């Protein structure tokens with residue numbers, strides 16, 4: 001019985017790929033201001049603009065995409081739970097949603113529509129039709145509509161809540177107090193024992209800050225609402241007297257202000273060992289500009305069931321660098337490029353652009369043989385360091401040898417509101433006013449069998465040969481029959 005298998009090597013695949021895609025990432029000058037807002041006419045969606053009301057059309061959008069932040073105690077500076085609360089912000093709601101994928105957009109989810117993969121676990125982007133409704137509603141003088149159409153209010157946890165639900169294990173850092181006004185501080189804030197007596201595989205981790213800043217405090221930036229800017233941390237096994245770690249284990253996804261929780265996905269896990277501790281090795285804390293404040297971090301872990309062995313372990317991809325950047329003053333559209341060759345078959349779990357204050361956009365391309373296609377382009381706002389978690393069946397499945405190309409865009413003109421200085425050259429560095437250019441997303445390495453099995457699942461979901469699965473260049477590659485080798489002939 002001749003073994004049937006998919007391309008065993010890159011050369012054959014390149015020769016036989018049936019489609020040649022050269023969809024380059026869309027050219028934009030990468031500046032904050034030079035892109036028109038996304039405007040839509042309600043009539044194009046079969047909607048009479050005059051029929052659009054708050055209770056029927058707008059409230060459901062706010063509930064789904066805004067209220068987890070825009071509610072009492074939700075983190076955003078104003079609530080959008082009732083008509084009265086919302087109507088005075090109507091114009092700003094229209095404007096901030098219409099910029100959609102750029103710095104300052106609301107909701108803060110900056111994936112550019114119409115290019116690359118569009119299915120994310122944590123996506124709360126608005127559709128074209130929803131933007132059309134918001135725009136029609138504002139243009140028609142924000143009518144309230146029939147109160148009977150109002151959806152029942154959502155229920156929110158009374159404390160700050162866990163986005164992913166109650167964790168199995170919560171670990172707490174020490175309290176950190178910052179003065180009303182003072183310099184930023186970096187450094188180690190100690191270890192936190194996990195208390196685990198056996199190894200546990202982690203399904204998701206969420207980090208939240210608990211502080212004494214009043215939830216209704218006037219804050220014009222997100223930084224005014226939090227003490228911690230970020231925390232880089234790892235876990236490892238405790239030494240005998242419990243004062244330090246004998247070895248460094250996993251580096252966990254960085255906690256950053258505005259960043260979302262990490263769900264590693266089914267079949268993917270990260271290990272928290274028995275008798276381990278978290279080492280909170282690199283915190284960055286800052287004054288909030290209001291008064292002296294105290295805060296701490298809580299790390300909430302959800303576990304896979306005991307005894308579970310995940311198929312894959314996740315690791316952080318690091319495309320780009322923060323070493324030798326050369327950022328010119330007062331100039332839009334500056335680009336940075338990094339190319340990495342994948343040394344094994346790879347499933348990309350998430351895309352996490354990391355730039356600093358000058359950053360405005362990042363794209364990720366996969367180059368495979370004669371194919372070059374854009375996996376995603378996303379806007380960047382240094383107030384919101386976002387991670388984009390692909391749906392399991394939409395995550396890029398890239399063969400060994402693929403070149404991952406990351407493109408970062410920075411804008412150092414005054415149009416970029418996150419920028420402190422338009423006049424001076426800036427290099428690389430850890431401060432937000434210096435620069436980094438990296439993709440901190442998660443990936444898993446796949447064996448040949450795992451790669452084939454994942455592709456077989458994709459193919460089963462694809463309707464016909466005209467469907468192209470972005471990010472899976474070999475999904476429709478023709479099969480190769482190995483019988484040729486048995487008769488001494490070469491592969492086709």
Ligand code: HEC
Pocket residue numbers: 061062065066067068069070075076077089092093096097104106107108126220221222383
């Ligand atoms: C992840 C949390 C989060 C989500 C989700 C979110 N917002 Fe916001 N929003 C904020 C924060 C924090 C601010 C204040 C900082 C800023 O302006 O960027 C803000 C500010 C705003 C402002 C500016 C108000 C002003 O004073 O100018 C508007 C308008 C707004 N949001 C609308 C929305 C709408 C509409 C949605 C949903 C479609 C939404 N937001 C979703 C957190 C969020």
